[in-house]
Amino acid sequence: MTIKNTSISRRGVAKGAAVLAVATALGGGVAFAQDGPIKLGALVPLTGAGGPYGPIMAKTMQAVVDEVNEAGGVKGRKLELIVEDTQTNPEAAVRAARKLIEVDGVISISGTWASSVTTAVAPLAWQSGTFLTTTSGADSITQLPHEGYLIRTQPNTTLQGRKFGEFAIEEGAKSVYMVSPQTPFVDSQFENITKAVEAAGGTTELLVYDDKKPSYRSEVDTVMRADPDAIILGGYTPDTTVMLKDLYRAGYDGLKIGFGYSVNEKLLESVPADVVEGAMTISPSPNADSKAYARVGELSGMANPDPYTAQVYDQINLIILSLAASDAEPSGTMLKDTVRTVSQGDGETVDNAIDGIKLLSEGQAVNYDGASGPVDFDEKGDITDSRFRYDQVQDGKIVLLKIF
Amino acid sequence: MANYLTFIATIGGIYALLALSLNLAWGTVGLVNLGLVGFFAVGAYASAIVTAIGVPVVGGIVVAMLAGVVAGVIVTFATLRLRDDYLAIVTLGFAEVVRIVALNERWLTNGADGISGIVTPLRQTLGGRGFDLFYLGLVTLIVVIVWFALRRLDLSPYGRALKSVREDQELAAFAGKDVMRLKFEAFALSAAIAGLAGALYAHFQSYVSPDHFQPLITIYVFLAVTAGGVGRPIGAVFGAYAVVAFMEATRFLADLPFLEPVQVAAMREILIGLSLALILLLKPTGLLPEKTPKATVQP
Known part of the structure; x- marks a missing residue:
């Protein structure tokens, strides 16, 4: 009887100690000093x-x-x-x-x-x-x-879309094809590209693809049938890499315009130089x-x-x-x-x-005024600045064309 | 800290419901459901959509469960002749179909933007902290109810019939069990529980988007059920809370001075994979394995 009692109380002590230890550990985590970092x-x-x-x-x-x-x-x-x-x-x-x-x-x-x-x-x-x-x-x-x-x-994205459209027109494209994965901004972007291109008498088409596919051959076939002067790549690095490879295989030699954040140094490292040669990129201009x-x-x-x-x-x-x-x-x-x-x-x-x-x-x-621009904000929290930079891949390097 | 623990316990409860759902399909009736996250998504979207047009939250939750049942029946129909690996692949496909439909049918789901501002019941009255506590109580209560119901089901003759399908469906059919009906019923019930989890998640977070429903969640829940013990509801519940606790606890590795943040992120994924491998090696039946009742002695 005595032994049994002792054993129970010993367990109780152990439990209590464990609870205390946990409590201390948690308490230590939230200790917050007013003059700490x-x-x-x-x-x-x-x-x-x-x-x-x-x-x-x-x-x-x-x-x-x-x-x-x-x-x-x-x-x-x-x-x-x-x-x-x-x-x-x-x-x-x-x-x-x-x-x-x-x-x-x-x-x-x-x-x-x-x-x-x-x-x-x-x-x-x-x-x-x-x-x-x-x-x-x-x-x-x-x-x-x-x-x-x-x-x-x-x-x-409203602003970005317009810049893409205007740039394609400047480069002499009349028919512009946008390929993009489904993103929250694909619609507003395409709408604004279309506005800019149609204002100059051109035409646009949009193809939305799934960003996790291992190959875009059927998508590229659809695009090639339309024989566009310019293709705008709306995706991120992983899917744009695959898209560029398939466009190259299909022998597309027109204008390719992508986002600066997707056609970047990482992409250049991961594909043969010919695949991206000549591709143009647009990005919200960092103050280069x-x-x-x-x-x-x-x-x-x-x-x-x-x-x-x-x-x-x-x-x-x-x-x-x-x-x-x-x-x-x-x-x-x-x-x-x-x-x-x-x-x-x-x-x-x-x-x-x-x-x-x-x-x-x-x-x-x-x-x-920082690295990405003057960073001024309106009351909604959007930046008010609108400079963009235009680059081109030349001999496997990203070369700055202009900023404005 | 207390707020954070409340939140983690609530998420743990939602994972526990998913684990109970998977355990019913996989552990009890032997249908490997790699599309779990698809049913989770169906429930979340169903409730988000109907509550947006004025249906009360309780109604939304019921609709979510019904949507889960409908999706479950469709998937079972499509996979009537499939078993094991083949079934697994098709259900995996189903989850991707759900995600891609949610991504592209903008009129219904608002596309990649997702649905934000989903009703959070009683948040206005209770305030942020009160709401978190209320929701923890609600989710925990539902977990207990679902666990208890599934445990009863496991121990009932009906549960034995389901397990006989898992063990050998020809033999079960030979013994006079309607195998197809049992599969339909179990899968539909399992999908309803996943739908319920989805609705609870949507009304807790007030935002759902296709990005939420990546296959990663299915993998976490498989890990939970495997770790806890396939075929035993309490094992699934325990496993789910353990997995969520483990995922969150590994965050605090960041306090180790010699690891960079990106290494911590990679280390967390390694540890989760490693722990699954270790459990399968050392305790393949899980931490709380299924209890097989002794055969009754014939008099």
Whole structure:
């Protein structure tokens, strides 16, 4: 009897100890000091369809944060960047965002890439008062009821579509064929391409394909029957790679125009040079001559950083500058109220956070012009700038044609 | 932290419903359903669409389950003659069909944009925190009810008939069981549970899009059922919570200083694959294996 009792109480003690240990572990996780580091979140596609971009985006943001910390942080407080993976999947991204907001207590989340991911994460951001900066292009995103907690550095698709159409006409194309996977922006893009092409007396056609097919021979056959002067490639790197190979096999020798983010250095590395030779690309212009863009090149280790990397560089710089510009306790609300005072206006032009912090501490106003452009925002959170760059693949290299 | 745990437990509950659904089709009646995420999607979209035109959430959930049943019956019809690998491939195809229809039929599903602003029941009244707790209670209650019902079903003569189909359908037919009907009923019920999970997910997250329903979810649920124990409802439930807890716990690997974020992301996927391989090697019947009742001694 005695032995039995002892054994039960021993077990009880063990259980109690285990519960305590767990509680301490959890408690330790949420311990939050007011003067500890300011926590910023990065939510990027490290795996999945966005996998080619996310790792470099995260690396670049981390490099900026490290630099600012070495220079003394913001108002004596260090910054901490916490990186999570969206898996390019809105379900997984929501779990990751919840962890960032509720466990880490970040005041901002930067770098959401896929439009579906941004749409899924945005309600969490405005409900919890977390500031969300994104590179997604779908027109619908800035129309969400986000109360100002969202800005994006990617131009919306209406504008991009028009630029593609105008460029095809300039290059002498009369019949333009757009091939694109089903994306949130394919319709508005095609509509705007058509407007521009028809204004010049040309014709357009659209073919929507499935982005996970291993071959597009039947799609290419359909396109070749129409014998277009120009083909606009609306996809991302993986499907555009396959599409370009099949177009090459079919002997297409007309004009090929793609997005700068899909016909990129990664694509060039993965196909024989002939396949992409002569292809043109259009992208929202990073400020290619700017110091900021060169800096992104150094930090990311790429000769021609993709627009997303340039954009997240700007996003993290803007967040840091906003922190330095306001006297309020750091929070998402403070960021949304402050960001436009450092992104635009009559202040001294700066292209990195460290210079900006110095000026702000001297009481001067700043206007950040970054690697992806002047990054000025309207009240909905869209950028107001509209410069684009045009490149061509020549002898296996991406060569800049013009920026305007 | 408490908010986050509430959220994870809710997601765990939704995975548990999916695992119960898969366990019924695969574990009990032996139909390998690689298209689980397709039924999940059907339920989520069905409820999102009908609640958008004014049907109350409860009605939406019922419609989601009915939509699951209809989809389940269609798939069973299409696969009447198929078993094992062949059935698996066709169901995998079904899930892709659902995803691609959702992607392209913009009038119904709003295409790649997805449906946002889905009704979240009582959120206005309860507030964010209250809603999370309420929803955790709701999902957990439903998991318990479905688990209990399936357990009863397992132990009933009907459950034995289903398992006889799994073991040897010729023999079951020979013993006078209507094999086709049993398959239809089990698969339809399984699809209804997946549809229910879909509806609960849609009204929790208030947003669904084709991107949500990638085959990855089916794989996670297979992992859950395999780890928990194929053929035993409590095993499936346990496995689902364990998989979600494991996926979330591996996030905290990021605290290890020598790993870069991209390495952590890759490491998480490696660990999930590795753990499945280890379970299959060391405990192939799962952590809570199916109990085979002893044959009754004839008097």
